[in-house]
Amino acid sequence: MNNPLEFYSKQKEIHQQELSKISKKLLISSLIRLFIFLAICFTIYYFFGNMNVIVPVVIGGIALFLFLVSRHSNLKDKSDKQKEIIKLNELEIDILKTRNFQDLPEGSEFENPVHPYSQDIDLFGRGSFFQYSNRTALYEGTKKLAGIFTENSIEDISQKQEAVKELATKAEWRQEFTALARLVKTETPSKTVIKWFKNYKNFVPNYMKWLPTVFSVISILVIAGYSFDYLKGIHLFLWFLAGLLFTGIYLKKINLLSGSVSKVQDTFHQYHLLLELLEKEDFSSEILKKNQSLIHSEKKKASAIFKEFSKAIDALDQRNNMIFGIFGNGFLLWDLRQSYKLEKWISAYRQNVEKWFEVIEFTDAYNSLGNFVFNHPDYVFPEIINEKKGISASKMAHPLLDPKKRVANDFAIGDEEFFIVTGANMAGKSTFLRTVSLQILMSNIGLPVCAEACKYSPIKLITSMRTSDSLNDDESYFFSELKRLKFIVDEIKTDRYFIILDEILKGTNSSDKAIGSKKFIRKLVNSNSTGIIATHDLSLCEITSELSQVKNHYFDAEIINDELHFDYKFKDGICQNMNASFLLRKMEIVDD
Known part of the structure; x- marks a missing residue:
């Protein structure tokens, strides 16, 4: 297994030494040009009127001066390239050591609220997966990378894996290309x-x-x-x-x-x-x-x-x-x-x-x-299963969380199965949904995933996790959500998708929400798709008694010594501990 930090530190040292050599050559080149210029001026002054001396010296001097200008320009180009390579290595060292990538381009211009998933999974924007992984040097390359992230294609995944594996082994070549770009x-x-x-x-x-x-x-x-x-x-x-x-x-x-x-x-x-x-x-x-x-x-x-x-x-x-x-x-x-x-x-x-x-x-x-x-030498390339077998992963975690702090989970879902995930506030439901979403995205574009092992039957991704109202379009929050759900229904008529939903029908009353949500889940189950639905509504969990394809899972929270404790573990069953009232009291929003 390669050690990226060791590689970048060594490369930085090598190219700093090379830059030092080039800088000395640039200095010598500048001094020689100055000497030639002064020599020409001296010859004209000292031999003024003696054209037999002045003409050959001036012509020869100018020719040599122009040659040195060209050579100096080439040295300057080499110097600039070395400086860029040093910057590249310094950037990677800083990110690996501190996980600080907030100064990189965010890619916010690529956000698209009507895309199947880009608005929901922190794909673009500050602290996004795009910001973390993007190292493009050309804006057109940046757009190309954004296109790869949003393509939602399950074609040629094995070939994509081979391509990125090969480029991973060509680290020095990649750095030279990026520096020139x-x-x-x-x-x-x-x-x-x-x-x-x-x-x-x-x-x-x-x-x-x-x-x-x-x-x-x-x-x-x-x-x-x-x-x-x-x-x-x-x-x-x-x-x-x-x-x-x-x-x-x-x-x-x-x-x-x-x-x-x-x-x-x-x-x-x-x-x-x-x-x-x-x-x-x-x-x-x-x-x-x-x-x-x-x-x-x-x-x-x-x-x-x-x-x-x-x-x-x-x-x-x-x-x-x-x-x-x-x-x-x-x-x-x-x-x-x-x-x-x-x-x-x-x-x-x-x-x-x-x-x-x-x-x-x-x-x-x-x-x-x-x-x-x-x-990420510790990440694993998913084993691509051409049959419809679903997804299974051991020790799966979110790639943007600190490896020292993140909690990994085992996860396995069969083809055309649906999980209903309940849990207390802040227990880890939304992070888990984005972890699964990113794993599917990364698998589809040929990247390794943040897990110890993974088997994956390729499937397209579609989500509804962040919905907002629109004053410009005179749309309520509820109507915006209905439009999103209609978009999903239309898409799954023509293709298989992994559907991830977070708290559907939030914009209506509890009774109406429960009835509508159950009907919607029945519709999803009758499609050829697979998915996860997170909810606080425990009544939805009852649907497992009539639909064998639906299973209940939860994230838990415990109150110990008047303090909330989360283990962020993905478990079978239904959550029994909710914490909204406790948090309202703890933050002194309401009285006991």
């Missing part, structure tokens, strides 16, 4: 980029494939002719002006193209590095191999294609240097040359960009699942 500075959402690519209309004529090259050759001849006095200055000027005027015809459209592609320049630069990482890695699980195959379908590697686009954007951006922009367009038709290259790239690959973006986003999302598996 964190360095992406996305100005434009990927959907907007994809839409722009698909709708883009070319404006550069096809003859621009050869015209800038011909124009550049002629420019060299014109400059040479002027240098050797074959042509006059006016001829050189008119040729230069012709280049500017010809570029000016398309200037407005070039500016629009340049402005659009500049916003995605960093994205494509980092994405090509991410694709390169994916291309080099060997995967064995079906899901990961299929994902990787989407970037191997072209003759060229997807990373090389993205790099090509990134370089073309860099080249077009040279126009932002005023001197180069003027002379480059006047003598080389630079903007038109680079615009043609960009448009050819867009035409050739616009249909593939979406697919390649999705590969990166999928990997970003699945890396979070692999990270979760790695961080």
Whole structure:
């Protein structure tokens, strides 16, 4: 069994040492550049007027300076990556030691009150399972992960397990991928980029494939002719002006193209590095191999294609240097040359960009699942039972509770059985319902569960545990609950579900509630579904005498020395000890 804390501590130390080496190289690089700059200035000053010395020194110095700038930029990228990897390891160390994950993204934007379960089981929001497990670096990856959590699919669970198991073993690779992804500075959402690519209309004529090259050759001849006095200055000027005027015809459209592609320049630069990482890695699980195959379908590697686009954007951006922009367009038709290259790239690959973006986003999302598996070596992967056998788990507990304090329970429910769970306030009913809910969710997405052993027949999840009224929609609490129950009834007509309900028909009087609840339970039992219903209404427990599929369980509370004590154990039978009156008195809300 791996030791996550030991691994993260070691990785932090390794990458801090690497960062220290790179920082020294950066310092040396800066000093050398400063020395070269001062040497050039000194040469110009000391040998002023001696062009035989100044020209070669200045040209050589500038060439060396530009080389060092490029090398310095590469070192800076490596430094930034090391810093991100150190942050990743520090984050995991902190969470493992303190269980403090409250500063991570909450995912509240993914909450959906009409989803089968996301509103009820603390899936999103502060202190949620999403906040605890999400390690995505890209917002699109975050959305992908939220989609995985809310998909409610029972397909290919074994394949999902194999994928997350494999990613769990690639901890260093995952960290490098996440670090690079964190360095992406996305100005434009990927959907907007994809839409722009698909709708883009070319404006550069096809003859621009050869015209800038011909124009550049002629420019060299014109400059040479002027240098050797074959042509006059006016001829050189008119040729230069012709280049500017010809570029000016398309200037407005070039500016629009340049402005659009500049916003995605960093994205494509980092994405090509991410694709390169994916291309080099060997995967064995079906899901990961299929994902990787989407970037191997072209003759060229997807990373090389993205790099090509990134370089073309860099080249077009040279126009932002005023001197180069003027002379480059006047003598080389630079903007038109680079615009043609960009448009050819867009035409050739616009249909593939979406697919390649999705590969990166999928990997970003699945890396979070692999990270979760790695961080929980004591969790167990459910044994998937294809026959309808229900769920059984030993020592099952809630994954978000402190391992030192949480109470584990054995749990087994057969297919098409229903449990009625009674219990005192704060005895653990709601936590138990969310524990079972999360176990089903985690099983369906391929994650291990917080238990010592688990057998699981895949089934979709649907819940009704948190209902609220709506002033905006002019709905009462009771009507909101009825709508939720109607939603459940409609869903179970077409598919099998594990249904989890907490205190149904809360918005009506006791007698009416008991009659309605019994009728509703009878309807559920006659479906092909399975489930748990928590209630304070002990009269509902009587239904077990007429329906053999329904069984009673409870959580207990005891009053010892005028203090409440909970054992949070899941037991067979009906709860006999209620505590509302005791709590009202204890908190001095009512008198004895």
